[in-house]
Every structure is written in structure tokens, then in C-alpha cells.
Amino acid sequence: MLCLNSLRIVCSSRALLHPNRLMSVFRAVTYPAHCLPVTSFPKKDTWISSMNLRALGKGREIIYCTNQVQSSRNYCAAQMKLNCWSCKKPLDKTPAFFCLSCKLVQPPEEGTSYFKIMDCDCTFTLDTQKLQKRYLQLQRSLHPDNFSQKSVKEQEYSEHQSALVNKAYTTLLKPLSRGLYMLELEGMSIEEGTSFGGDPQFLMEVMEINESLDGARTSEEANKIGQDTKGKLADLTEQIDTALRKGELQTAKALLAQMKYFANIDEKVKEKLSEFM
Secondary structure (H helix, E strand, O other), X not given: OOOOOOEEEEOXXXXXXXXXXXXXXXXXXXXXXXXXXXXXXXXXXOOOOOOOHHHHOOOOEEEEOOOOOOOHHHHHOOOOEEEOOOOOOEOOOOOOOEOOOOOOEOOOOOOOOHHHHOOOOOOOOOOHHHHHHHHHHHHHHHOHHHHOOOOHHHHHHHHHHHHHHHHHHHHHXXXXXHHHHHHHHOOOOOOOOOOOOOOHHHXXXXXXXXXXXXXXXXXXXXXXXXXXHHHHHHHHHHHHHHHHHHOOHHHHHHHHHHHHHHHHHHHHHHHXXXXXX
């Protein structure tokens, strides 16, 4: 088996659009290691950004070096060493929003998870205050208004980066979208119309809550339903966190599907309460 200490891959936008064309993928390490070839990308990855890949620019270099990828989570943590699109000097970290040498804004990096963008631990019970602080910090520096007098390329990159930060923030802010995203990182998703295996008790409970909310005649009645719903969402949050920590993805998926129902009820409660104002 071929042993390499490092592998340099020059990726164009077309190559990133077709990752299977890349010869191999490696995980960055800080010490010499045997590098095992990987002939294709894992299905469970974080190539989730909807940004226009042309924004990555032509001729950017990506360097990979690793031991063999063992899991999707390890793969998500892969370190990509990029060069600045302008001065060509290596960027010091991933994701790199600005080049420390020439100070120019950089294009979004495909393959970077929302957790890494927002500098948060990849956990269901993340620190939302830290998330909000990171969001404000990034938007202050990346907002397109800051680049109105810059080059067209810098304006384009700032727009893409700002939109990506917004998407990452809104996805990770609420438990439901955060949990669904964590399942996506593991190659799982909840489709519309997800069934609960014909669980009549759960469906009946949801139906009764909706009927009670529709029939609420006072703000007190609606508020009581809202408080009960928040309690159920809190319980589900704890159960989902436990399931994800244990790697019980199917259990987490079923619980998140239930959370979708109660999250919808929570929104309906807010609408109902606004009618009494």
C-alpha cells in the first residue's frame, strides 16, 4: 500500500462539484503519519453548503494529510489547508474568513460544518449565548456593507460568507433545526409525512392538544396549553440529547419527529395569544 506523508491536490470548482473525481481524501495531522488511500468521499459528510461553488475561485490549493478516516464525525473534522485566493499565502486556520497576510475576505470553504463555522461544540445542547456572540462578531466583520467600496470579487465573497453565517446561526439556534442538522451530518433526515409506526396514542395526544387550542376562548387557556407544550419540548430535548450522545440515531430521529409536532403547536399558541392582544 502506498505510504505518503502528505498529498497536495489542486481543486477547481468543477472538482469540488464532483468530489468522487478527487484521487483521495486525507485528514490533517500535526505529526508524520502513514497515509492510507481513500478512493471516494464518505456518504455521511458535511458537504452541505448551498453556496455557489464558483465563489471558491480558481486555482485555490487544498492540502490533505491524514490517517484513514474512521467515521463521518472524524471526516467532518478534516482540516483543509487553503491558500489565499489573492496573495497565495497559506491560510492559518479553517474556516478562514480573512487572510492574515493581505487582510482580504476569503470565499466560503465547502465541507465546513455549521458547528465549526460558529465555533461551537458539535453537541445538541450547545451554548446558545456563545453562538449568538459568535454570530454578531462574524456579521460585524463580514457584512456586505463593509465591502461596498471593495473589488467585485470581495463583495461577492462577503455576500456568500454572510449568507452562510446566517444559515449556520439560524440552523443551530433552535433545538429542532439543530437536531435535524446533526442527523443530516450522519446521513439521516426526516421527510415530510414521517410516520410513527401507527402510534395511535401519540397521534391522539397531538390531535387533542390542537383541538383544545382551537377552542381556547381566553389568553389564560391558550397560555396554559403553551406552558404544557414547552414542558414537553424540554423533556424531548433531554431525551434527544441522551440519544445522540449514545449514538442511538434511530431513537433520536423518532424523538425529533415528535418534536416537530410540538414545535408546530408552540407556534400556533403564539398566534393564538396574539389574537387576544
